[in-house]
Amino acid sequence: xxxxxxxxxxxxxxxxxxxxxxxxxxxxxxxxxxxxxxxxxxxxxxxxxxxxxxxxxxxxxxxxxxxxxxxxxxxxxxxxxxxxxxxx
Numbered sequence: 346x347x348x349x350x351x352x353x354x355x356x357x358x359x360x361x362x363x364x365x366x367x368x369x370x371x372x373x374x375x376x377x378x379x380x381x382x383x384x385x386x387x388x389x390x391x392x393x394x395x396x397x398x399x400x401x402x403x404x405x406x407x408x409x410x411x412x413x414x415x416x417x418x419x420x421x422x423x424x425x426x427x428x429x430x431x432x433x
Contacts, residue, residue, distance in 0.1 A: 352381050352388040
């Protein structure tokens with residue numbers, strides 16, 4: 346597996362499949378090791394230290410979008426000023 350690279354995947358999935366993916370992603374963060382693959386395209390990520398987290402949502406007449414971005418760098422980074430609250 347290459348030390349550097351990129352990975353992209355996009356498809357329509359049902360809610361159960363998305364939930365399983367998010368659960369696997371959560372487990373990967375807990376283990377500080379995430380593997381993503383589709384066919385021959387594969388990448389290994391090792392999230393450590395503080396992570397930069399951003400979430401945005403948009404709702405229009407017939408389209409809704411939820412975007413989540415998570416990134417990190419080596420070294421020390423300042424923590425957020427206020428925590429994000431998420432409700433059911």
